[in-house]
Amino acid sequence: MATCPQGHPSGDDEYCDTCGIQMTGAPQAAPPPPPAEEATAEACPICRTPRAGQFCEVCGHDYSSDGSAAQRGHPSPHSGHGSAIGQGTGASISAPVTGARWEAVTAADRAYYEKVIAEGGPDADAVAFPPYCPERSFGLVGEQVRIGRRSRARNTTPEIDLTGPPEDPGVSHLHAVLLAQPDGTYMLVDPGSANGTQVNGRPVKVNVPVRVGPGDRIHLGAWTVITIREGTP
Numbered sequence: 529m530a531t532c533p534q535g536h537p538s539g540d541d542e543y544c545d546t547c548g549i550q551m552t553g554a555p556q557a558a559p560p561p562p563p564a565e566e567a568t569a570e571a572c573p574i575c576r577t578p579r580a581g582q583f584c585e586v587c588g589h590d591y592s593s594d595g596s597a598a599q600r601g602h603p604s605p606h607s608g609h610g611s612a613i614g615q616g617t618g619a620s621i622s623a624p625v626t627g628a629r630w631e632a633v634t635a636a637d638r639a640y641y642e643k644v645i646a647e648g649g650p651d652a653d654a655v656a657f658p659p660y661c662p663e664r665s666f667g668l669v670g671e672q673v674r675i676g677r678r679s680r681a682r683n684t685t686p687e688i689d690l691t692g693p694p695e696d697p698g699v700s701h702l703h704a705v706l707l708a709q710p711d712g713t714y715m716l717v718d719p720g721s722a723n724g725t726q727v728n729g730r731p732v733k734v735n736v737p738v739r740v741g742p743g744d745r746i747h748l749g750a751w752t753v754i755t756i757r758e759g760t761p
Contacts (some may be wrong), residue, residue, distance in 0.1 A: 542701060543681040580734060583705065583719035590672055590705070601753075616753070628667030628759035629712060630742060632675075632688055634752060636661035641751035644698070655750045658694035667759060668714060673706040675746075690752060698723045698749035707737065714756075716740050723749060 531537055532544035570591075572584040583590055601663045641657045666673075666688045674686035679701045688706075690699045700721040715737035718725040725732040726747040732738050740746065746754040 538681075540681055541697070543679065545553045558649070574738060581719065583702065590707075621668055621725065628669050630667045630668045630714070631757050632668060632673075632706075632746075633663055633755045633757055634666070634688070635663045635755070636694075636751045637694055637747065637753035638751070640747050640753060644750050654707045655697060661694050661751075668706060668708075668756075673708075673714075674702060675705065675748070676701045676703040688754070690749070696721075696749035696752045703748055704732075706740070716746065721748065744752055 530539075530541050534544065536544050570579040572579065579591065581656060582592055636658050638657060638723050641655075643656070665734045670687070673688060675688040675690070676686040677691045677695065677699050678685040678689050682701065684701065686702065690696055690703075700723070702719060704716055704718045705722040706716055708714055715741075716725070716732065717737050718732045718734055720734050727738050727740060728745055729747075742755055742756050742758050744756045746756070748754070
C-alpha cells in the first residue's frame, strides 16, 4: 500500500484515499489566489477545478452536457437518472442491461499485454498478466458511459468500472468516455489518459472522438480489452 506525502496509507496510487492529495511529489502549500484577470475562469460545477478541456481533469465532468440534455427534453446526467460524470453514487453495471442496444464486454488480452511489455511501458517489469480474469458485461445506457477505475478520494464510480479484481494498473480513473449520438451510435473519447487507448489496434488521439460499434475492440491499460457487442434483447 502506498503512502501519500502527508503520511496517510492509500490504496489509490494517484490520489490519497484519506486526504485526496496527489500521491506523487512533495507536499506543497496551497496555491496563491489567481490574478484578477483569471478570477472569472470557468470552474467545474462538481469539484470546482479550473476548466482545461471538454472533461474535468479531476472528476471527469463533461462540460458539453451542461444544460444541453434538458434543452433536448432528456433528463440531465446530473439529475439522478442513471449515472453522471463526477458523481459516485451510481453502482457500476456488472451484467448486460436488458434492452440495451449494445454492451461492452471486458476481458484480459494476453497478446496485447505482451506487446505493451515489449514496448517497455511505464513500470512494465512490475506488471503481471492476471492468471484469471472473467469476462464482464456492461450495458451501454445513457448519454455518456465512463470507462476507468473508481476512486474513493474523488467519490467517483465509472459506468464501466475496471477496478477489479483483477485490477489493471495501467487504467486511469477516468480513462475514456463513450458518448451517445443522436443516431444511437457511440463515439469514444480519451480525455487524456496516462497510458493511452487503442481502437482496433490504432491509437486514439486525446479529445478526438472515434466512432465505435459492434465488433470493435478497445484496448487500454496493460492488458484490458473491451469488445462492443449487440445487447441482450
